[in-house]
Amino acid sequence: MSEQPATPTPRRGLPxxxxxxATEPSAAAPAAAAAREAxxxxxRRGLPxxxxxxxxxxxxxxxxxxxxxxxxxRRAAPRPHTPVAPTxxxxxxxxxxxxxxxxxxxxxAIAGALVVTSGVFLVxxxxxxxxxxDFLAAFPGEYELPATAEPGFPVWVQWQHFLNxxxxxxxxxxxxxVRTEKRPAVFWTxxxxxNGSGKISLALWLHVTVDALWIVNGIVFIVxxxxxxxxxxxxxTSWEVFPNALSAALQYVSLDWPTHNSWVNYNSxxxxxxxxxxxVAAPLAFVTGVRMSIFWPKNATRLNRLYPVEWARAVxxxxxxxxxxxxxxxxxxxxxxxxxxxxxxIYGGVDTATITGLLLFLGSLxxxxxAVVAARPLLLAPIAGTMGRVSNR
Numbered sequence: 001m002s003e004q005p006a007t008p009t010p011r012r013g014l015p016x017x018x019x020x021x022a023t024e025p026s027a028a029a030p031a032a033a034a035a036r037e038a039x040x041x042x043x044r045r046g047l048p049x050x051x052x053x054x055x056x057x058x059x060x061x062x063x064x065x066x067x068x069x070x071x072x073x074r075r076a077a078p079r080p081h082t083p084v085a086p087t088x089x090x091x092x093x094x095x096x097x098x099x100x101x102x103x104x105x106x107x108x109a110i111a112g113a114l115v116v117t118s119g120v121f122l123v124x125x126x127x128x129x130x131x132x133x134d135f136l137a138a139f140p141g142e143y144e145l146p147a148t149a150e151p152g153f154p155v156w157v158q159w160q161h162f163l164n165x166x167x168x169x170x171x172x173x174x175x176x177x178v179r180t181e182k183r184p185a186v187f188w189t190x191x192x193x194x195n196g197s198g199k200i201s202l203a204l205w206l207h208v209t210v211d212a213l214w215i216v217n218g219i220v221f222i223v224x225x226x227x228x229x230x231x232x233x234x235x236x237t238s239w240e241v242f243p244n245a246l247s248a249a250l251q252y253v254s255l256d257w258p259t260h261n262s263w264v265n266y267n268s269x270x271x272x273x274x275x276x277x278x279x280v281a282a283p284l285a286f287v288t289g290v291r292m293s294i295f296w297p298k299n300a301t302r303l304n305r306l307y308p309v310e311w312a313r314a315v316x317x318x319x320x321x322x323x324x325x326x327x328x329x330x331x332x333x334x335x336x337x338x339x340x341x342x343x344x345x346i347y348g349g350v351d352t353a354t355i356t357g358l359l360l361f362l363g364s365l366x367x368x369x370x371a372v373v374a375a376r377p378l379l380l381a382p383i384a385g386t387m388g389r390v391s392n393r
Contacts, residue, residue, distance in 0.1 A: 123253045132250075141248035141258035142267040143240040149232040151264045153345055157230065160221045161346050162364050167214040168323060169368050170375065174207035175320055186377045189389045190294065198294045202377055205384050211289055218282055233266060234274040244268035260337045263351045273326070281322055288316035 126132055184201035193199070200208075225231045248269035251258045258267050266274065290296060291312035297303065334342045343357030344350050347364070350357075381390045 119253060120255055123250055124256075127250060127254055127256075135243075136247055136251075139240065139243040139247040141244050141251060141269070142265055143238050143244055145232055145265050146237060148229060149265075150229065152351070153263075153349055154228065154230065155349060156224050156228075158346060158349055160217065160224075163217050164214070164221070165364065166368055166371065167210055167217060168327070170210045170371060171207065171214060172320060172324060173372055173375065174203055174210060177203040178207055179317070185392065186381060187391050187393065188384045188387075189391070191388050193388075200294060202380055202384060202390070205388075206375060206380060208289075208293055209387075211286075215286055218278075222278070234271055234278060236268075236271060236275065241268045241271060245272050257337065260342075262342065263345055277323075277326055281319055281326075284315060285319045285323075288312040288319065292316065 127136065178201065181201065181203060184203065186202040187199050188202055188205040189199045225234075245268040248258050248267045252269070260267070262270070289312075291307060291309055338353070340353040340355065340358060341351070343361045344352050344354060345357070347357040347360040348354075384390050
């Protein structure tokens with residue numbers, strides 16, 4: 001009796017390649033078919049089988065999908081980073097420690113003190129020699145003025161002195177600002193400029209304007225100086241001024257200062273310094289300043305070749321430094337040789353040692369400080385606008 005092969009049981013799942021899907025007859029088949037037809041079509045999972053066969057008719061289990069990202073979230077998604085070649089770092093210059101700067105300043109101060117002290121001792125020893133004693137006796141530090149020279153300080157000298165101090169401080173302040181500022185915030189253009197030529201910074205406008213007032217004040221001073229005969233106080237009238245100036249300088253260095261009686265006569269060193277300031281330094285500052293100003297003719301080729309601007313620049317700044325040094329020494333000597341009396345001479349017009357001159361000096365000093373503080377674009381621009389056009393570029 002031969003065995004018969006067992007009937008193969010149909011396998012559930014996906015059909016084999018190249019074979020149609022097998023269906024298992026069931027009583028519930030018509031109902032399941034109707035349910036599948038009524039259900040909405042679902043996306044098939046996976047790729048189609050080779051040979052064009054389709055997956056089994058069994059419906060796939062629905063899988064919950066993540067909600068699509070909102071548009072804002074998609075926009076906020078980071079972009080892929082593109083690597084950039086790093087820029088080679090420039091080694092920074094190491095900052096000088098504050099302690100090292102302080103030590104340097106202290107060492108410089110000590111060295112200066114040693115030099116000054118050594119100079120004082122050497123000059124004092126020198127003045128003890130018989131030949132130097134004879135020199136001091138022959139030239140005590142001053143010579144007699146002509147008999148027509150009047151003592152004292154007239155009212156016009158007092159006012160000229162205050163105006164000169166007021167203007168020279170503003171000139172030095174604005175000149176230093178012009179030299180140090182890199183990007184001016186406000187500019188001034190003259191009214192006669194048609195194409196914007198001649199435009200300068202507001203600081204330079206202040207410098208030029210105050211310079212003009214200072215020159216006018218100086219011209220008035222020189223005219224009155226010679227009209228009234230007061231010129232003999234600051235213009236040497238004898239060749240003895242030079243040995244007497246040397247004698248006064250030696251006495252200053254030795255700290256055994258010469259007698260001061262400026263109400264009647266300056267010593268010879270003072271006279272030479274005042275003459276140098278009024279008749280040399282001031283005109284030199286004027287002619288070099290005009291050469292660098294907008295008023296100088298730019299197209300004068302021959303004149304510019306004879307008087308180059310480089311020469312004017314090389315002289316103008318040292319001249320300003322001279323004025324700064326002169327003011328420091330002048331004020332120091334005023335206070336060190338009898339402040340009340342000296343201030344009464346030039347502010348009160350009297351030869352007394354009262355407090356009046358000191359109070360007037362302090363009041364003038366307050367005016368100078370207020371002028372320096374007020375020299376800002378907020379207040380200067382309206383004034384400059386009356387003389388030209390003010391702009392930010």
